[in-house]
Amino acid sequence: MTAGTERGEAEPGDAEQSDAGQGAPEQGDPGRGGDGGPPRGIAILPYSYVVGQDELKLALELNFIADAIGGVLISGQPGTAKSTVVRAFALMARGRLPVTLTIDATDDRVLGGWELNALLRGETREQPGLLEAAHADGLLYIDEVNLLNDHVVNIILDVSSTGVLSVQREGIDKVMSVNFGLVGTMNPEEGGLRPQLLDRFGLMATAQPLDADQRHAMLRAVLRFDEESGDPGSAWLAEGHRLDRERRERLLAARARLFDVEVPDAVVRRCADIAAALQVVGHRGEVVMLQAARAHAAAEGAPAVTAADLRATAPLALRHRRPESTHGGSADWTPDDLARLDDLLA
Numbered sequence: 001m002t003a004g005t006e007r008g009e010a011e012p013g014d015a016e017q018s019d020a021g022q023g024a025p026e027q028g029d030p031g032r033g034g035d036g037g038p039p040r041g042i043a044i045l046p047y048s049y050v051v052g053q054d055e056l057k058l059a060l061e062l063n064f065i066a067d068a069i070g071g072v073l074i075s076g077q078p079g080t081a082k083s084t085v086v087r088a089f090a091l092m093a094r095g096r097l098p099v100t101l102t103i104d105a106t107d108d109r110v111l112g113g114w115e116l117n118a119l120l121r122g123e124t125r126e127q128p129g130l131l132e133a134a135h136a137d138g139l140l141y142i143d144e145v146n147l148l149n150d151h152v153v154n155i156i157l158d159v160s161s162t163g164v165l166s167v168q169r170e171g172i173d174k175v176m177s178v179n180f181g182l183v184g185t186m187n188p189e190e191g192g193l194r195p196q197l198l199d200r201f202g203l204m205a206t207a208q209p210l211d212a213d214q215r216h217a218m219l220r221a222v223l224r225f226d227e228e229s230g231d232p233g234s235a236w237l238a239e240g241h242r243l244d245r246e247r248r249e250r251l252l253a254a255r256a257r258l259f260d261v262e263v264p265d266a267v268v269r270r271c272a273d274i275a276a277a278l279q280v281v282g283h284r285g286e287v288v289m290l291q292a293a294r295a296h297a298a299a300e301g302a303p304a305v306t307a308a309d310l311r312a313t314a315p316l317a318l319r320h321r322r323p324e325s326t327h328g329g330s331a332d333w334t335p336d337d338l339a340r341l342d343d344l345l346a
Helices: 012-018 054-065 082-094 107-111 116-120 130-137 150-162 212-228 235-256 265-277 284-300 307-318 335-345
Strands: 072-075 099-101 112-114 126-128 139-142 164-169 172-177 181-186 203-206
Touching (some): 054 072, 054 181, 054 203, 054 235, 054 284, 054 307, 082 181, 082 235, 099 130, 107 150, 107 164, 112 116, 130 139, 130 164, 150 181, 203 307, 212 235, 235 284, 265 284, 265 335, 284 307, 307 335
Parallel strands (some): 072 181, 072 203, 139 181
Antiparallel strands (some): 112 126
16 A cells, blocks of 8 residues: 555655654644645545554554554565554644654664864754654654664663653753644565564554455555545545544543543453463553553543454554564464453453
């Protein structure tokens, strides 16, 4: 779903430059185009038209509703629309592309430093890092996070989880509060993440291959996007942007009512029992599972979290925290895993 679904958008490196906190809109008032679609010059398939990948979409939306979840890791083969889904989601939810970190990023670029050109002129001018830019824009996207330097990944995950950016280096001494969504993508064939880093992503979703009907629908969407993307008066694109606006309003409403959703003690107990039965490593898994279940209930407009919410979110929260996953095994959630979860929830 990548080919033909993105036209004229900035490359990742361009995005991080152009979006580096300049004129960033408030979260509730993103800088959208005239019909409520993406800003001028950015043409990406509307999020509502992306075919399949429901698990990816669910994980991104839950993390948007409850930012305490702490980020989403997306694993999948090349060409399965991971980047397209992330960018389309960012445009739908925040009105702009995410700040993008590439695999050659250094800690200078991440944390900030001094502008080199200014130093050559004998001036000292601070250059904000990408974490500050992500705070302004709301979402940091790390492509091929499994290939990024572990030291840099550690820095990002520490800041993301604590909400504190502390920089003491080369004459810079500052501490600031930051808040941003975090999304990483990876191809498991190119290697995994160390268990300590894997655990720091709140949710993990896997991009699934499309079946024949979905492939047909995807091809029709790509062809239609090719035909319509150059037409500023396209009714088809305008309808996609309208659907995206409606989805965004639903997500914002769910976020506003998140802490009005009751979490019965019986649900908390089941959450703990599931984590124990599946021998989940550490305790972040059950915490995130409960946070995600509450966000799921809020999205459904439910007054309280139920077993159905746990069933929907447990695979996302636990798949990368089981013993086999943390030792380099597969993080797939199989039909047998689902059957066992159902037994635990019965």
